[in-house]
Amino acid sequence: MTQTPNFSMAYLTTDNCGSAPISVAGTRIVNGSDASAEEYPYQVLVLPVVQGRVGICGGSIIKKRWILTAAHCFFDRSGNKASSVFVRVGSFKQSEGTLVAVQRFILHETYVSTDQGDDIALIELAQDLTFSSSVQPICLGQEADIPFGGKAVATGWGDLQFDITGTSELPETLQEVVLDVITIAACSPLVGLPIDTNKVICTLTPYKDACQGDSGGPLVAKLCEGRWAQVGIVSYGFECARPNNPGVYTRVSNYITWINTNTGSTAC
Structure with missing residues (x-):
């Protein structure tokens, strides 16, 4: 009996989205590895200014004028x-x-705190980006693209280890790490999750994790046809890389309608 091919369900933000030449070099962001030039062309550095102080977060290019990131990046601890x-x-x-100049940023209207979910935001740039080998969009992952029980890749310029003082030196080179995506059933006993658990996904890999400064950055998974899709946004966790403490990510598939509504259309 013939079977229907298992084609990816990723939402294609542009025709060439997700064509990043990702090749994770190591198994050791916390315990990650240096990324290579043009390996993650969708990755951006987000620099929010709060009370005159510049913070650091990650983000991803999803369309020529739009960046996807986390809502909590736009607030300080106070x-x-x-x-x-x-x-x-x-x-x-x-x-x-x-x-790049920014025209505005849009926070999810029901965001209150990371552990209540809806930790997602959009940044509209002042003008379109010119795509090149180092500037490319990422596809948005649908529910079927989340690799529960499999692997995903997180990237960022955040701390290399947990630093309660916030004074550690951040890496100059983008860091990459391969993480295990676990089910919500496995995650919920280990960390507080939103009431609606469809808003998040979790990873848990002992001694490997995203950390402070990686917030808002992408968690991506490889699709059947070789593209990459963003399935998560770095949101929260307890410290960094503790062996029994999952990292929690905003589940992108839950917000595709919200993203399309706020970016104006479903067109490229």
């Missing part, structure tokens, strides 16, 4: 909201690439 934000694109080095 709850003060960002007055502006800058975005740097086109480089795997934190201090390189192009600083």
Whole structure:
């Protein structure tokens, strides 16, 4: 009996989305590896300005004028909201690439705190990006693309280990790490989750994790035909890389309608 081919269900933000040449080099972001030039062309550095201080988060290019990131990136620990934000694109080095002007940022209207879910935001750039080998969009993962029991890749310029003081030196080179995606049933006894668990996914790989400064960055999975799709947004966890503490990510598939509504259309 013939079977129907298992084609990916990823939402294609543009025809060439998800064509990143990802090849994770190591097994050791916390305990990650240096990324290579142009390996993650959808990755951007998000620099929110709160009370005159510049923070650091990650983000991803999803359309020529739109960046996907986390809502909590726009607040400091005291709850003060960002007055502006800058975005740097086109480089795997934190201090390189192009600083792009931002027109506005949109936070999910029901976001209150990370552990209640809806930790998602959009940044509209002042003008369209020019796509190149170092600037490319990522596809948005649908529910069927989440590799429960499998692997996904997180990237960012965050701390290499948990630092309660917030004074550690951040890496200049983008870090990459392969993580195990676990089920909600396995995750919920280990960390507080939103009441609606469809809003999140979890990873748990002993001594490997995203960390402070990686927030808002992408968690991506490889699809059947070789594309990559973003299935998660770095949201929260307990410290970093503790062996029995999962990392929690905003589940992108739950917000595709919200993303399309706020970016104006489903067109490329």
